[in-house]
């Protein structure tokens with residue numbers, strides 16, 4: 433099973449949410465792509481953070497496309513059920529746990545509430561197919577995935593993310609992943625201390 437947990441790298445996700453929330457609030461169909469989401473904790477962390485930021489209607493319309501190659505074929509069901517062992521929730525603040533989770537059975541597991549689950553749709557998808565799952569995203573999050581790829585593959589995948597973003601959309605990756613120099617004309621770095629980028633309009637990403 434892939435390594436992931438709720439509220440992982442919270443500082444970076446909060447920074448992304450700070451920037452993207454005003455854009456999402458102004459859209460009739462706000463969309464986010466969490467690429468390489470594993471069993472869903474990252475996508476659901478984004479949903480929880482945005483539930484606290486967006487108004488009721490904007491959050492109700494939000495769709496988070498959570499995708500993974502999912503070689504086990506099990507992630508889809510786990511994400512849909514939204515039931516997680518307590519070990520995955522150790523970083524979740526007590527107030528958030530109380531607000532958005534309920535105990536599920538006698539095993540110490542918790543189930544996410546329907547409102548949060550309703551914003552996330554899982555889809556099996558191989559990033560190396562270089563086919564975007566949709567277009568017009570306000571934010572693409574791809575963390576702890578690109579390190580598995582070769583440098584040419586990474587560049588191709590980042591080019592595909594650029595295509596999938598709407599004008600001025602944001603892209604987040606992990607701290608250890610610097611943007612390849614060839615991709616620097618496609619994005620501007622939003623903050624000096626984090627891997628948060630904003631799409632620049634270029635005629636074609638070559």
Ligand SMILES: C[S@@+](CC[C@H](N)C(=O)[O-])C[C@H]1O[C@@H](n2cnc3c(N)ncnc32)[C@H](O)[C@@H]1O
Pocket residue numbers: 434435436437440467468469470471474499500501502503557558559560574575576577580
């Ligand atoms: C360490 S997990 C990262 C999960 C989450 N993004 C996080 O940071 O907590 C890496 C995930 O990348 C997925 N992955 C690896 N290669 C992939 C590919 N070619 N296309 C889509 N997902 C891939 C794996 O299945 C795994 O779930």
